[in-house]
Amino acid sequence: MAYLLGxxxxxxANRYVDKEAIVFQDKSITYGELEKLTNQLAHALIAQGxxxxxxxxxxxxxxxxxxxxxFGILKAGAVYVPLDTxxxxxxxxxxxxxxxxxxxxxxxxxxxxxxxxxxxxxxxxFIIILNDDELDLSTARQFFTDIKFxxxxxxxxxxxxxxxxxxxxxxxxxxILYTSGSTGEPKGVMISHRNALTFIDWAYEKFYINVNDRVxxxxxxxxxxxxxxxxxxxxTGATLVIVPEWLxxxxxxxxxxxxxxxxxxxxxxxxxxxxxxxHGKLNRFGFTKLRLILFAGEVFPIKYLRELINSIxxxxxxxxxxxxxxxxxxxxxxxxxxxxxxxxVPIGKGCENFEVFVIxxxxxxxxxxxxxxxxxRGPSVAKGYWGLxxxxxxxxxxxVFQPYFDDNVYRTGDLVTIEEDGxxxxxxxxxxxxxSRGYRIELGEIETALYxxxxxxxxxxxxxxxxLISNKIKAFIVSHDSESLSKTEVERYCSERLPxxxxxxxxxxxxxxxxxxxxxxxxxxxEREKPL
Numbered sequence: 001m002a003y004l005l006g007x008x009x010x011x012x013a014n015r016y017v018d019k020e021a022i023v024f025q026d027k028s029i030t031y032g033e034l035e036k037l038t039n040q041l042a043h044a045l046i047a048q049g050x051x052x053x054x055x056x057x058x059x060x061x062x063x064x065x066x067x068x069x070x071f072g073i074l075k076a077g078a079v080y081v082p083l084d085t086x087x088x089x090x091x092x093x094x095x096x097x098x099x100x101x102x103x104x105x106x107x108x109x110x111x112x113x114x115x116x117x118x119x120x121x122x123x124x125x126f127i128i129i130l131n132d133d134e135l136d137l138s139t140a141r142q143f144f145t146d147i148k149f150x151x152x153x154x155x156x157x158x159x160x161x162x163x164x165x166x167x168x169x170x171x172x173x174x175x176i177l178y179t180s181g182s183t184g185e186p187k188g189v190m191i192s193h194r195n196a197l198t199f200i201d202w203a204y205e206k207f208y209i210n211v212n213d214r215v216x217x218x219x220x221x222x223x224x225x226x227x228x229x230x231x232x233x234x235x236t237g238a239t240l241v242i243v244p245e246w247l248x249x250x251x252x253x254x255x256x257x258x259x260x261x262x263x264x265x266x267x268x269x270x271x272x273x274x275x276x277x278x279h280g281k282l283n284r285f286g287f288t289k290l291r292l293i294l295f296a297g298e299v300f301p302i303k304y305l306r307e308l309i310n311s312i313x314x315x316x317x318x319x320x321x322x323x324x325x326x327x328x329x330x331x332x333x334x335x336x337x338x339x340x341x342x343x344x345v346p347i348g349k350g351c352e353n354f355e356v357f358v359i360x361x362x363x364x365x366x367x368x369x370x371x372x373x374x375x376x377r378g379p380s381v382a383k384g385y386w387g388l389x390x391x392x393x394x395x396x397x398x399x400v401f402q403p404y405f406d407d408n409v410y411r412t413g414d415l416v417t418i419e420e421d422g423x424x425x426x427x428x429x430x431x432x433x434x435x436s437r438g439y440r441i442e443l444g445e446i447e448t449a450l451y452x453x454x455x456x457x458x459x460x461x462x463x464x465x466x467x468l469i470s471n472k473i474k475a476f477i478v479s480h481d482s483e484s485l486s487k488t489e490v491e492r493y494c495s496e497r498l499p500x501x502x503x504x505x506x507x508x509x510x511x512x513x514x515x516x517x518x519x520x521x522x523x524x525x526x527e528r529e530k531p532l
Contacts, residue, residue, distance in 0.1 A: 003170045004193050006042075006074040008200075008235040009035060010162055016211065016237040023214075023261065024064050024242040031237070034068065036160045041072025041128075043158035044150060048103070048126055052077035052168050055099045055176065058221065059083045059092075059106040059114070062242050065130040066221055067230060069105040070175075077165045079173045081188070082221040087499050089116040091186065095178050097123055099188055099386055107131035115144070126150060170194035176386055177224055177324050180433070180442040180502065188386035189324045198380040199327035200231045202351050206331070207265070207292055207318075213238040214261060214289070218268040220245070223438070224324045225296060228267055248272055251280035262289040269438025270300035271469045277304045282311040296320035296328065297438030298470035299344045299426065306337045321347035321426070323440065325382040325395070325410050329354045330424060346423035347416070354378040356424070358416055363400070371417045373430055377409040434463040436471045439501050443473070446504065449497045450475060455485045458513050460521045461504065474506035476526060478513055485509065 002008050012021075013035035021031045029037075050056065056073045058080050060066040073080040081099055083092060096104070096117070103126040106114065114127070128150045170193045178186040209215070215233040217240055219225035233240040241261045247254050255276055258266065273295060276282060293308070293315045300319065309317060317334040332348025350356035357365055358372040366372040377399060384392035399407040415427040429435075433442050443461045450459040458478040463471040479485045487507045494503045514522040 002197070002235070004074070004165070004168060005174050005196060005231060006038075006071055006162075008231055009038065009071050012234055012237045019211070019237060020239050021234060022064050022067055022240045022242065024062075025244065027064060029064050031234075034071070035162075037068050037155075038071035038075055039160050039162055040155050040158045041068060042075035042163045044128070044155045045072065045076040045078060045103070046163060047158065048148075048150075050076055050078050050103065052165065052172055054078045054103075055081050055101045057081050057083055057096055057099075057101040057104040057106075059085060059104050059110055060130065060221075061085050061107070062217065062221060062245055063131075064242070065107070067240070067242075069130060070221070070230065073105070074174060075163055075165075077163075077168045077172070080175045082175070082177065082226075084220065084222045084499055085110065085113075088496050089113065090497055091499065093117040094185060095188070098185070099176060099178075102126065103128065105130060122147060128155075170197065173383065177222060179324055179440055180445050185445075187388055187391065190383040190386055191327075192383055195327065195380050195382055196227060196231065198353060198378065199227065199322075199351075200235060202353060203228055203232045203328070204235055206351075207232075207294070209233065209236045209238055209265065211237040213264045214241050215239070215265040216241055216243055216258070216261075216263050216267060218243045218248070218266070218272065219438075223297075224327065225267060225269070225438070227327065228294075248275070251275045251278070255280040255282060255285055258290065259285045259287060264289050265292045265294070266290060267294040267296070269297040270295045270305070271298065271437050273308055274301060274304045274468055277307050277311065282308075287312050287314070290315050292316050292318070294318050294320055296322070298435040301467040302337065302341060302344055304467075305334065305345065306339075309334070309337065319345050319347060321424075322376075323410075323412055323414075326354075326376045326378075326412070327380045329376045329378070329380065330356055332423060344426070346419060347426050348423050354380065358418065358424070359411075366418065368418050368420065371415055371427055374412045374414045374416045374424065375409045376412060377407070381408055381410045434471045434473075436463070436473060437469045437501055441473070441502055446473065446475065446494075446498065446502055449494060450477065450490070452497075453485075453490070453493055455479050458521065460513055460523055460526055462523055462527050464506070472506060473502070473504040474508065475504040476508050476510055476513055478510055 013031040017032035019031050020028050021034045022029050056078045058069050070080050104124055105128045108129055124147050126148050130152050173190055174193045174196055175191050176188040178188045209232050215238055217229035319332040320328045321330045322328040330348045330350055332346045334345050355377040357375050360366045360372040384396050395411050396408050399409045413430045415430050416424045446461045447459045450456055456477055457480045460476045462474050464474050466472045490507055514525040
């Protein structure tokens with residue numbers, strides 16, 4: 001039994017050395033080749049002084065190399081920190097500095113982006129270029145005269161045996177995923193090997209992932225859905241099929257991809273599946289190999305889920321729920337949907353080896369029909385937020401129902417109720433965080449970015465329910481007197497400070513914003529207005 005994530009690959013490589021491990025476009029790699037290359041990268045990192053707990057940034061588009069980087073970092077005993085390749089330079093710079101990243105694994109086409117993130121002094125000591133054996137590094141060295149560059153070719157000089165990790169245990173950190181933060185800056189969720197393996201082992205058993213499966217990887221690497229894709233697949237000797245990042249914009253091509261690659265297990269946010277239903281012409285395909293469709297991250301509009309099930313009736317469907325801080329913690333097996341049901345399907349019941357309970361405003365567990373906040377207890381609960389002890393203490397709490405020893409629970413901020421059959425029904429967010437396209441978005445982060453614009457006087461950002469992507473983001477803006485401001489200028493300003501998925505789709509300029517009796521901006525009033 002593996003106690004460390006890197007061992008999942010090594011154990012499968014021992015059993016299936018010549019089997020196809022990863023497919024990406026017209027390339028593939030076997031388990032034996034993947035094991036060898038990841039061991040060499042691990043030794044290269046160790047040779048540069050990286051040890052357990054050190055954070056290594058992953059700044060690569062999805063590819064075979066990106067998975068090589070993940071396992072190489074883990075086998076070195078270090079912590080991988082995936083960075084969104086579409087993030088603006090300021091966000092990239094913040095995460096690298098905040099997390100104390102000294103080494104970045106990237107590709108040659110990202111060097112210019114890295115330079116924009118650090119126009120002055122850089123905190124990086126090493127940059128490893130994985131994509132090109134014959135890369136001329138002279139241009140990159142002109143950008144960063146104080147950074148050591150390591151090429152892919154030089155990695156092959158290192159040993160191919162699995163490195164020893166003396167003292168590394170399941171309680172060490174494995175990766176840090178940065179999510180939207182209420183202060184305007186992202187926060188890093190710290191996940192240990194044990195946290196991740198608890199979920200991976202559960203998913204492996206629950207969904208019967210096996211050596212014959214071909215599992216999609218649709219999610220970006222900085223999104224927690226990718227944890228199932230990569231680790232549950234390679235644990236079992238199955239084949240990981242990486243979905244190109246551009247493909248979701250072309251639903252028919254995506255449907256063809258699923259059919260052509262003989263995908264057996266699909267996992268994504270519901271909005272991608274909704275686009276397939278609406279524009280993928282699913283009746284053109286048989287999908288005879290597709291046995292399992294998993295979705296998570298946002299509410300799936302029931303009419304589109306029903307149509308998907310009718311289009312692909314052979315597959316089994318599961319609604320998975322869980323914030324980044326817990327991995328998946330509840331699940332619901334979707335079977336027949338009654339034609340008179342208009343409400344979304346439940347988020348289900350707690351996974352095995354998890355305890356999930358609901359606390360009302362009075363601090364007690366709620367009864368059936370009441371509404372309260374969902375709490376999660378178990379070995380999958382994260383270690384907290386990197387460098388944010390105060391924020392960690394607010395949501396990672398001692399279990400009040402067990403006062404005799406340390407027993408942390410995570411308060412999700414999600415409101416739920418309980419059906420007669422014990423399933424949880426998601427009711428919404430308790431705070432100002434919303435979901436859009438599967439991403440957790442803190443509206444305060446957008447407001448903070450907009451308020452920094454010199455022409456903007458007041459801002460209010462709200463979510464408008466949308467059945468396709470869960471929520472659209474709308475910004476109400478009041479500019480300073482006599483200051484002209486255009487929608488294009490605001491969008492450009494946001495694109496330099498926020499990830500693409502956080503930029504408001506709707507922007508409305510006003511002379512003033514409504515206020516409450518205490519002088520605060522009345523967002524409830526704005527939410528009640530008919531959207532323009």
